Amino acid sequence: MQLPASEKVLNVPHCNVILQRGKDDPGSTIRTDDNRIMFRPRDFNQRQGQCAFNKDYAIANISEWAIMPKNEDALAYALWKVGPLPISLNAAPKSFQLYSNGIYDDEAACDNSKVNHAMLLLGYTKDYWILKNWWGGWGEDGYMRLARGKNLCGVSNYAGYVVV
Numbered sequence: 001m002q003l004p005a006s007e008k009v010l011n012v013p014h015c016n017v018i019l020q021r022g023k024d025d026p027g028s029t030i031r032t033d034d035n036r037i038m039f040r041p042r043d044f045n046q047r048q049g050q051c052a053f054n055k056d057y058a059i060a061n062i063s064e065w066a067i068m069p070k071n072e073d074a075l076a077y078a079l080w081k082v083g084p085l086p087i088s089l090n091a092a093p094k095s096f097q098l099y100s101n102g103i104y105d106d107e108a109a110c111d112n113s114k115v116n117h118a119m120l121l122l123g124y125t126k127d128y129w130i131l132k133n134w135w136g137g138w139g140e141d142g143y144m145r146l147a148r149g150k151n152l153c154g155v156s157n158y159a160g161y162v163v164v
Contacts, residue, residue, distance in 0.1 A: 091117035105147035
């Protein structure tokens with residue numbers, strides 16, 4: 001059975017998809033149980049058996065990973081120490097979806113107990129976080145400034161990182 005690249009979850013023994021690309025992309029990335037990362041070619045199919053490391057598709061080895069505590073100070077430290085971080089936040093409010101510029105600070109609309117969208121945290125100032133979104137034609141050329149110090153939209157609820 002051919003697995004389409006648009007599948008959200010692959011049911012392949014001993015493998016975990018860690019990056020889902022678009023349906024027209026030639027493949028996805030897979031993390032093996034021993035923390036090695038490889039590219040999943042489009043023709044990978046479940047009947048080929050267990051997920052085995054193939055050095056021809058090797059991208060990197062994961063030496064360490066962590067889920068961050070729900071704390072903006074810890075998030076700032078990890079960003080400084082590790083670099084850009086994937087985060088999840090609440091992108092449901094209309095004010096979030098229609099964000100075009102400035103520092104987003106709609107505390108009344110953006111519930112920090114719910115998360116439903118992934119973004120990349122790139123930097124910060126004393127007043128705001130700098131985030132990169134995946135939506136084309138959105139925000140400040142794809143970027144957002146989000147107010148700091150309030151866990152606004154749950155920015156510090158689900159952040160993590162890997163060290164390769």
